[in-house]
Amino acid sequence: MTDDDKTAASGAWRSLGDFIRGQRELANLSMRQLAEIAKISNPYLSQVERGLYKPSAEVLKSIANALQISAETMYSQAGLLDNTTTRENSHHGVEHAIKVDPRLSVDQKEALIRIYRSFVGGG
Amino acid sequence: MTDDDKTAASGAWRSLGDFIRGQRELANLSMRQLAEIAKISNPYLSQVERGLYKPSAEVLKSIANALQISAETMYSQAGLLDNTTTRENSHHGVEHAIKVDPRLSVDQKEALIRIYRSFVGGG
DNA sequence: AGCATGTGCTTGGTATACTTAGCGCACACA
DNA sequence: TGTGTGCGCTAAGTATACCAAGCACATGCT
Numbered sequence: 001m002t003d004d005d006k007t008a009a010s011g012a013w014r015s016l017g018d019f020i021r022g023q024r025e026l027a028n029l030s031m032r033q034l035a036e037i038a039k040i041s042n043p044y045l046s047q048v049e050r051g052l053y054k055p056s057a058e059v060l061k062s063i064a065n066a067l068q069i070s071a072e073t074m075y076s077q078a079g080l081l082d083n084t085t086t087r088e089n090s091h092h093g094v095e096h097a098i099k100v101d102p103r104l105s106v107d108q109k110e111a112l113i114r115i116y117r118s119f120v121g122g123g
Numbered sequence: 124m125t126d127d128d129k130t131a132a133s134g135a136w137r138s139l140g141d142f143i144r145g146q147r148e149l150a151n152l153s154m155r156q157l158a159e160i161a162k163i164s165n166p167y168l169s170q171v172e173r174g175l176y177k178p179s180a181e182v183l184k185s186i187a188n189a190l191q192i193s194a195e196t197m198y199s200q201a202g203l204l205d206n207t208t209t210r211e212n213s214h215h216g217v218e219h220a221i222k223v224d225p226r227l228s229v230d231q232k233e234a235l236i237r238i239y240r241s242f243v244g245g246g
Numbered sequence: 247a248g249c250a251t252g253t254g255c256t257t258g259g260t261a262t263a264c265t266t267a268g269c270g271c272a273c274a275c276a
Numbered sequence: 277t278g279t280g281t282g283c284g285c286t287a288a289g290t291a292t293a294c295c296a297a298g299c300a301c302a303t304g305c306t
Contacts, residue, residue: 025229026222031284041265046285053263056293057180057203071204072195073223080180081194097220103243104217112217112239119235120226154254164295169255176293179263 012079014051019077021049023067037066135202137174142200144172146190160189 024034031049035042040059047053048063055063057080064074075081098104098112147157154172158165163182170176171186178186180203187197198204221227221235 019225022229022232023222026232030282032282043266043285043287044264047264050285054181056177056263057183057198057201058177059264060180061203061205065205069219069222073219075180075198075203077223078180080184081198094217094220094224097216101217101243105242108242112235112242115238116221116235119228119231120224153252155252166255166257166296167294170294173255179293182294 012077013054016078017049017051020063020067023069024049027067029067034063034066038062135200136177139201140172140174143186143190146192147172150190157186157189161185 024031027034029037031045032042035045038045038059039062044053045063048055048059057075060074060078060080061071064071072081094116095113098109098116101109104112147154150157152160154168155165158168161168161182162185167176168186171178171182180198183197183201183203184194187194195204217239218236221232221239224232227235
């Protein structure tokens with residue numbers, strides 16, 4: 001229920017919750033597991049993921065750390081950083097990161113980029 | 124768990140207050156003036172500068188903006204960014220870029236990362 | 247002297263970030 | 277057919293970030 005915005009949760013914070021949930025599932029962690037690592041309670045994590053609360057920067061950093069992603073990315077997702085500094089985080093970043101990875105052969109890079117482009121579509 | 128920084132003000136937050144006060148005086152602004160621009164109350168700014176409270180990231184960003192310094196610098200001063208590898212992380216950049224790409228679904232991210240790991244040897 | 251306007255700070259209250267206890271549901275195993 | 281353990285979520289309480297009103301001390305003006 002309560003899908004309407006409750007003045008605490010709207011816009012960027014909702015998408016932040018989705019982002020966190022996605023990262024958590026990507027890491028195959030349950031809410032309790034992530035909450036344990038990030039040292040927050042699992043109900044609170046639940047509310048954050050559903051966009052009901054705006055977590056403090058400390059909590060954000062802790063979650064980012066637990067998910068093994070940079071705090072900067074987290075803040076950027078939360079709209080707390082003017083995106084002037086995070087220019088290479090968008091879709092261009094994946095292709096760029098693939099291109100500059102010294103462990104990949106040219107063929108492997110081409111394969112990954114082709115798959116990536118098929119995922120994100122022609123847009 | 125570092126049980127000594129559970130309380131409101133300690134360490135980095137105190138120096139953050141000093142930092143803010145320094146920047147404010149450098150800009151020749153009174154507390155009320157800065158509070159007005161940053162859209163916070165002047166008593167609260169007073170407490171923040173004296174290290175009594177830990178301002179939220181939103182407030183921090185607002186103050187940074189009012190002082191015309193980057194939010195990144197502010198967070199760094201507040202100890203909210205690990206300045207270890209904020210930028211130019213070369214080799215685990217691909218996985219990170221995939222993880223944070225908003226265009227990819229969780230399943231697609233898993234697929235790409237799996238392929239990537241098979242390429243680089245799964246270490 | 248007195249009043250006006252500036253400064254930073256204290257007090258007391260409200261909003262909200264965050265926690266501990268517990269619910270309902272699914273899937274195991276006996 | 278229970279009974280136990282996992283999941284995410286709800287409810288109710290505590291802690292704290294934050295605000296509005298006002299104090300105490302300056303400086304300036306008349």
